[in-house]
Amino acid sequence: MKNLLLTMVSIILIGFTVNAQGKKKATDKQPVAPDVIQASFKTQYPDVAEVRWNKMHSGNYQSVFTNASGREQTTEFNAAGEIVRTKIAFSSEGVDEHLMAAIHEKYADATVTALTKYELAGVPAYYKVKIQTADQSQKDILMSEEGAITE
Numbered sequence: 001m002k003n004l005l006l007t008m009v010s011i012i013l014i015g016f017t018v019n020a021q022g023k024k025k026a027t028d029k030q031p032v033a034p035d036v037i038q039a040s041f042k043t044q045y046p047d048v049a050e051v052r053w054n055k056m057h058s059g060n061y062q063s064v065f066t067n068a069s070g071r072e073q074t075t076e077f078n079a080a081g082e083i084v085r086t087k088i089a090f091s092s093e094g095v096d097e098h099l100m101a102a103i104h105e106k107y108a109d110a111t112v113t114a115l116t117k118y119e120l121a122g123v124p125a126y127y128k129v130k131i132q133t134a135d136q137s138q139k140d141i142l143m144s145e146e147g148a149i150t151e
Contacts, residue, residue: 033061033077040081060084069094086119099127102147109134 033041033053041051041063051065060076067073071094074087092112103110114130127143142150 031055031061033063034079036081037061037077037079040077040083041075044075044083082121084121086117088117090115090117098147099129099143102143102149103129103131103141106149107131107133107139110139113138 031053041048045051045065045067047068048065051063054062054064056062056076060078062074062076064072064074067088072089075083076085078084092115095112095115099115100112103112110131110133112129113132116128117125118128119125125145127145129141129143131139131141133139139151144150
């Protein structure tokens with residue numbers, strides 16, 4: 001019994017050792033977007049001083065920054081420097097009144113917990129809204145800029 005226990009512990013320790021050897025150390029180096037993408041960013045958002053870049057699996061570059069309205073914005077650029085997708089996070093206080101009116105018309109007792117605006121090339125802008133209903137359930141809805149709700 002002792003031999004079996006000792007063998008199992010040895011196998012586990014060897015497994016941890018092998019696993020630890022295969023891990024690479026994380027680097028603090030942030031990706032840097034190519035010049036054409038950075039130039040396009042500066043043209044679109046000239047007042048943004050601080051931006052964080054991420055390289056996507058698709059090869060596109062994503063910028064994350066605080067826009068002129070004080071909202072967190074994520075914009076994705078393709079290799080040619082064209083905007084592919086934009087995502088803007090809103091607080092519940094920053095939501096346009098006509099959107100809130102449309103939500104409360106359909107969900108009278110709902111509370112907006114998150115609202116994000118999406119703009120994609122070739123697609124009309126839309127909002128993804130997370131609400132909490134009166135029975136405490138969470139629900140995601142999609143809204144057009146005019147306030148039309150799609151579930």
